[in-house]
Amino acid sequence: MQANKAIQCTVQQCSFHCGHQNFCSLDSILVGTHEQNPTVVECTDCKSFRRK
Template sequence: MACCNGEKNESIKCTVTQCANHCDSADYCSLSSIQVGTHEANPTMVECTDCNSFELKK
């Protein structure tokens, strides 16, 4: 299955369809790896984490 930015990476599941790296044909990322980060000083919940590899789809 082709994606916006390459082939789907079955090791990285993603449902953020607004991301340029999202595989339109399935809920996967097309990057070979991603960077996960946080916007909190002391993250304690999943909501505190971010995909720093996110790129807004044009």
Template sequence: MEKNNCIKCDINQCKYHYKAEDYCSLEQIQVGTHEKNPTVVECTDCKSFVLD
């Protein structure tokens, strides 16, 4: 598993977290929302998250 220098991430519980540093190991991620009308950063989600 290699880190992707373009995707910083500090979610240690994710399967794709590069454990040695705060990066993601995926080539790309899917970002989405859980709101009908997102207006603040808390409305966004990493749809690529998988519990480790």
């Protein structure tokens, strides 16, 4: 698994998380929302997340 230094990530439960490094291994990610009118960071989601 190769860390993509352009995508930082702290979600250790994701299968794309690079172990002890806080980076994602994907080339790119999709960021989305679960709200109709997102106004704070908690309204956003990594749509590329895959559970380990």
